[in-house]
Amino acid sequence: MPLFINTNVPSLNAQRQLVSSGAELDRASERLSSGKRINKAADDAAGLAISNRLTSQIRGLNQAVRNANDGISLIQTAEGALAESTNILQRMRELAIQSANGIFDDAGRATLDAEVQQLIAELDRIAETTSFNGQALLDGQLGQVDLQIGAQANQTIGFEVQAVDSQTLGLGSQSADVIGGEIAANLTAIALNENDVLINGQAVGAFDSTNTLQDLLDNIDTNINGVTASSLVELNGSSVGTGVLSATQTVTIAVTDNVGNAQTFIIAGETESLQDLADKINADTNGIVRAAIDDNGQLSLAAQDAQQIALTDANSVTGIGDTTDRARIILNSDSGDPITIERGSTGTLADLQNLGFRESTSAGVITGVGLVQNSNGANESLQVGELSINGVAIDNDDTDSLVGKIAAINNVSEQTGVTANAFAQVTVDLTGVLFSEIDGTRDNININGLNIDLGGATITDSATLAAAFNDATDQTGVTARVLGTRLLLESDQGAINLGTASTAANTLVGTTTGIQDFTRVFIASGGAFTTSTTTLASGGTISLAVQAGLKLTSTTGNPISIELGDNTDAARLGLVEANTLGGASFGTSVASISVDSQANAQKAIDVIDNALGTINSIRSDLGAINNRLDFTISNLSNVSENSSAARSRILDADFAAETAALSRAQVLQQASSAILAQANARPQQVLSLLQ
Incomplete structure (x- = not known):
């Protein structure tokens, strides 16, 4: 075996x-000291990344369990x-039943009522x-409670706790729209024979310019069976004025009632x-004229049971100028069914126009009707103390117009x-060819002032x-949906205007029915855009079933409770079952009861039975959520x-394996140290050769 002194290879190996x-x-x-395999x-x-993700999940799950337990505590x-x-409430009901017994006098019932009021x-x-x-x-302000019951985002369980104060308890649960509608009448031009105009298939009767609006x-x-009529005249500003009057400035308002008597007011x-x-x-x-500021900052004037209102604004302070407007006839369906207007065998299109379909100045547009599908709607007078929303009285001056009601609520x-805001909904029943190119010219249709290009093609499907x-929703605010052969147009802007800017003889084949709107609907008519291939012939029919609407929206997400005054008829204000608004309700609350x-x-x-039913429902829902959270905690x-x-x-470290590894490493350490000492001593053997 060779001996080297410059390089001690056995020593190097022992060191390694x-x-x-x-x-x-x-x-x-x-x-062994940390207890972890991965330090x-x-x-x-890879194991470290996986274990860290599992740690996030485990800690999140454990916190979710605590969250669920907190939810159970709430x-x-x-x-x-x-x-x-x-x-x-059970005690109050007991007292009410006791008071309903005929053996008590007023003093006895007063004693019972005193306890009831204390309980309220x-x-x-x-x-x-x-x-x-x-x-x-329990005051209704808690809103939606979302419990984070998972380790990841948006893994929640939500629930609500309704208000259970006396103002809320006892109210019914019917949903409600405030409904109203109107048609404009040109009294000076009306000349009707007995069967010229039909409403719900029944003749309105003869009428001419010598008759008054009240006669109509x-x-x-x-x-007309099942339909009642009243009048309303509204004057809306087209621009915004300051409304500032000096001591010497005046505004004159003249109101003409339904029999032709005029009354002038100098403001x-x-x-x-x-x-x-x-x-x-x-x-x-x-109170004869009701003034309000609408959502556009314009002055709106309304007069109930009148045929004309005129405003003279010599100083241009109102933003309206010198303006006159005729009455709208309000038709109310006593049964809640749609109202159909048509011209009879002897009627003409002009008869319908004069009765409510009057030509405007642009593109042959006819101002149509706003007919209710409900009894006695939003144009009925809303008086002080008649209406409360979520316990807050709508204490505005007596209001008998949709604009006034919206302003009072807002x-x-x-x-x-x-x-509160207006809604508009137009349903058009379409069959056959909807639009066709005439004389090679481009077809277009105008909706809310925007021309929509139809590409000059024949359109046969909705x-x-x-x-x-x-495609034009952003500009018009109107969306369209196809419902079978019907086209549903919807808008939150309060009106939908249909017309055409094309000079070609565009035709709409089929009938237009079920048109729904806020206060007025615009349907194109005349040579440019007709409801048949030609101008309506004698005996033709225009059938409209229109619902005006005032939509209530909760800004907090909580249900809307509507409470009427003691002597207020819900149907008269239109607060009857209509479209579902989601939780709107009306009735008498516990706060208003006495015995x-x-x-x-x-x-x-x-009322107390309604209140007990409400609380029972709330407790049932809370109990169900509690049980659900118990299962959630078990699963988590x-x-x-x-x-x-x-x-x-x-x-985690396997202690059995790690202790064995430790023992092995310790033995190897000792052995390596001994061998290294021997390897380091080997070069000294060369000295014996040199002696």
Whole structure:
């Protein structure tokens, strides 16, 4: 065996083995001291990434379990308070039944009523003061509660706790629209024979320019079964003025009633704004004229049971100028069914136009009707104290126009959380060829002032026409949907105008029915755009079933409760079942009940039964959510357990294996050290050769 002194290869090998066994000893010591197999990314890069994701999931699941338990605590707090509210209502019902008994005099019932009123106050106190973690639970302000019950985003369970104060409890659950409609009549041009115009298939009767508007209304009331008529005249500003009057400036308003009598009002005195002017008009006209500011900042004037209103604005302060407008005839369907207007065998298109379909100045557009599908709608007078929304009284001056009602509701929207706006919906029944190219010219249709190009082609399906409308939705605010052979046009802007700017003889083949709108609908007519291949012949029919609407929207997401005054008929204000608005309700609340008479006690029993039903429903929903959360917690705990086991198999150290590795590394360390010492001594053997 050769001997070298410059390079000691056995020593180098022993050093390397010593370093290797030292690394194994360090790794085994680290794992045994930490209990983890992976202590740094170098130990297992993929395993570290997987274990970290599992750690995120496990910690998220564990927090979700705590969240669910917090949700159960909130629910149990609310449910406990509701149990006491139930006990209070049961006692109130007991007192109401006792008061309904005929043996008590007024003094006895007054004593019973005193306890009822105290219980109502306690009901409100519970609703106002019951809270969890600083949040009130039963006053209606809690809104949607979303519990994060998962380890990932948007894994939630949501629920709501409705208000259970006395203003809310006891109300019914019917949904409601405020409905109204109108048609414009040109009295000076009307000359009707007995069967010229039919409403719901019944003749309106003869009428000429010597008759008054009241005569026409009487004809409708007398001759048309199920339909009642009244009049309303509205004057809307086309631009916004300041409304500021100096001490010397005046505005003159002249109102002509249904029999032709005129009454003039001179509005004088200083005002500082358009709203001041509106308030002054309301005060100075003794309720005959109703003034309001609409959503566009314009002054709107309305007069019930009148045929004409004229405004003279010499100082241009109102934004209207010198303006005159005729009355709209309001037709109310007593049964809630649509109203159909048609001309009879002897009638002409002009008869329909003069009765309500009057030509405008642009593109042969005819102002159409707004007929209700409900009884007595939004044009009925809304008086002070008649209406409350979410417990807030709509204490505006007596209002008998849609504009006034919208303004009255929106004036208190901050308190109610409810806004009002108009809606429009037009349904067109289409069959056959819808539009066809005539004389090679390009067809187009005008909707809300925008020309929509139909490409000069023949259109035979509603889908193509709907697509053309929807391409212009951003400009017109109108969307179109196909419902079988019908085309549904919808808008939140309050009116839908259909017309044409084409000079060609565009034709609409088929019938136009079911047109729905806010206060007026515009349907093109005449040579440019007709409802048949030619101008309507004698005996033709225009059938319109129109619903005007005032839409209430909750800005908070909470249900809308509508409460009527004691002497207010819901049907008269249009607050009857119509389109579903989602939680709107009306009736008498617990706050309004008393048992001071037998009659009131009987009413109180029904109201309390409604209130108990509401609380029972709320408690049932909360109980269901509680049980659901119990199952959620069980499932989350199970998933967390299995995820922890999976992470343990990846991350945790196996002590049996690691102690064996430690023992091996320790032996190797000692052996390597001994061998290294011997290897380092080998070069010294050369010295014996040199002796």
